[in-house]
Amino acid sequence: MTKFVAYLDPGTGATLVQLALAGTAGVAAAAKLRMNKLKRRVANEGAEEEATSDAETEDEPANAE
Secondary structure, eight states, X not given: OOOOOOOOOHHHHHHHHHHHHHHHHHHHHHXXXXXXXXXXXXXXXXXXXXXXXXXXXXXXXXXXX
């Protein structure tokens, strides 16, 4: 039977904690960027729909006269 012996000094623990925090920060930053991109896309689609409906309502009275 093979026996594994490993030594983890405090520096290793600090590195693992830093790795976990950096990973969490990276995921949070990526999520924020994706959310902002989605918000812009939804806002642009809403603005296009409003512009289209405004243009249609403006044309109707002109055609009716």
